[in-house]
Amino acid sequence: MTFDDQQSDKITARQAEIVALVAEQGYTTLESLANRFSVSMQSVRRDIIQLDQMRLIQRFHGGAGPSDSTVRLGYQEKRSRSAEAKMKIARRASDLVLDGATIFLDSGTTVEALARQLRGRKTGLRVFTTCLATAMVLAGEQDVELHVIGGTSRGADGSLAGAATVASISTIRFDFAFIGYSGFDDDGTVMDYDLEKIAVKQAAIRRADAPILVGDQSKFERHAIAQIAAPRSFAKLVTDAAPPDRLSEVFLSSGLEVLIA
Incomplete structure (x- = not known):
């Protein structure tokens, strides 16, 4: 048995x-x-x-x-799940990044896919991340100035979080912050599970000129444990399919632009 x-x-x-x-x-x-x-x-x-x-x-x-x-045990499975959709989302999101930009890369498999798309495609990037898996993707890239923001490891991907992490992020200004998430509340508010990771996401959102959500269509009908921020806090959502009507209406009224890869 x-x-x-x-x-x-x-x-x-x-x-x-x-x-x-x-x-x-x-x-x-x-x-x-x-x-x-x-x-x-x-x-x-x-x-x-x-x-x-x-x-x-x-x-x-x-x-x-x-x-x-x-x-934790399922991180490799999460990485492979919807791999094609994540690649399309990552490619579309990478098109938003300008040469010489300063960007924040959150934790998560879709953001990790974005990091792969940035390799060799952009020049003069300054990349800040709180995810060791994402940092390893970009380590050694000649045209990337890579900064790993320290903290306490919170997941199988080496996500870093804590008060020191939030404090460090709060001193930096980003052109773009690419944020992963787990679902949406009934009113369209973006949600995730880990409260310490949420604090990191919120700090990056506050310090970015253009906070951008990245996630596939499976997140549209999911809830999570706590709210990250309202849709109006983000400039764009990059995904692989049109949101359901209830979310589309909220996004439209909030000024959140949806880009479908």
Whole structure:
């Protein structure tokens, strides 16, 4: 019997469906789960506590999201998932970067793909990043002045965060900041999971002339644990498909330009 078989023997059908929903949607609330299964919130809370103890999901206040261990173990999978879409997004986003620009590159596999697109295509770039994986992509590039902003490692990709990271970013001015994210709130606010990484993203957004979101269409219907910033805080969203109508209306009214790769 495999490990997965052993795990499946220990959970109920409802719990298995909760795990699947969290994997598909990201953050899920207690209320939505209770409504979906027509049970009390207390029953769902017990399910989430048990699944959290088994490290199948992570319990948050008012709901659940992907477990940190799952995210760490799945980084290579995340890198390969929607690889073609990420390449198209990265190529379109790289077209926005001017020679000699000062840019911030956030953590995440789509931003890492952008770093690959910048190699050999632009000259005189000053690149600041808080992601060791992204830094390795650009290390040694002759036309790139690479700066790695220090901090505490927060993920399998070597994402760096913390008070010192935020303080360092706050002293720099960027022409562009390319920001990764995990989903959108009901009102269109951009969301992510890790609060310390969110603080880094927010600092970079504040210091950029043009903050730019990069993410594929799978993020449109996902929620996460906490808000990064409202759509009006960004100049552009580079993605691979048109957003659903509800988000398109919010983006339009907020002045957020959507570029489809």
